[in-house]
Amino acid sequence: MSDLDDPAPMDLVGYARRVRDGPCFVCAFLAGEPGYEHVLLYDDGAHVAFLNRYPTLPGYALVAPRRHVEDVVGDLTPTEYLAMQAVVHRIARAVAEALQPERTYLLSLGSMRGNAHVHWHVAPLPPGVPYERQQYHALMAENGVLRYSQKELEELSVRVRAALDQLGEDEAS
Structure with missing residues (x-):
């Protein structure tokens, strides 16, 4: 998996242009538009969860x-809203089961000027991250993004989906 100590620089100018001038990233992903691919973790017909394309933490969804x-x-x-929060909680539990973070950050970000589609961030903080690199620092793409191969993303998604399946079985019993 990608190393927190070796993040890739983020093209913030290009990113801002893309989210402000391009289509809605969630709608484009769901429509299958090229360039807006994400690794899907969950889809219940009303909500989706997917791996963050620009993760600053391993397993960021x-x-x-x-x-x-x-x-x-x-x-x-x-x-x-409550149905949405139930999905956020379920995804956060699955990500935590798969990755065993020290803490999981849950927040809704976006702007009417870019990334307007409501979405929640599920950002698992790995154990051992120094305090000064936690919280907002850990979430800011300005500090770099993790590099993942497609194979690593798929392996990560398999682990999270397996945890989701286990949660489903546990909730059914």
């Missing part, structure tokens, strides 16, 4: 409603 939603308060009913 995103969870989003399939429907294009831009305002978490105004565009989701309380029932829809």
Whole structure:
């Protein structure tokens, strides 16, 4: 797996251009548009979870409603919001089972000016990361992103999906 001590530089200017001038990254991914591929972890028909294309932590995943939603308060009913949070919790539990992090950060980011589609970040902090490199520092692409091969991404997704399957079995009993 990718090494936290050797992140790749992030093209922040190119990234900002892409998210501000390009299509919605979640909708483009779901439509299968080239250049917007992600490794899918979960799909229940209303929500999806997938590995972050620009991870700053191993196993960093995103969870989003399939429907294009831009305002978490105004565009989701309380029932829809709670259903979304149940998926976030389920994905966070599976990622934690697969990776055994010291802590899991859960937050919703985005902007009406770019990455407007509501999505939650599930960011597992590995054990042993020095305090000064935790919290916001660990989430900021300005500090670099992890390099993964397609094979490593697939292996990681298999581990998370297996944990999801186990959670499903545990919840059914």
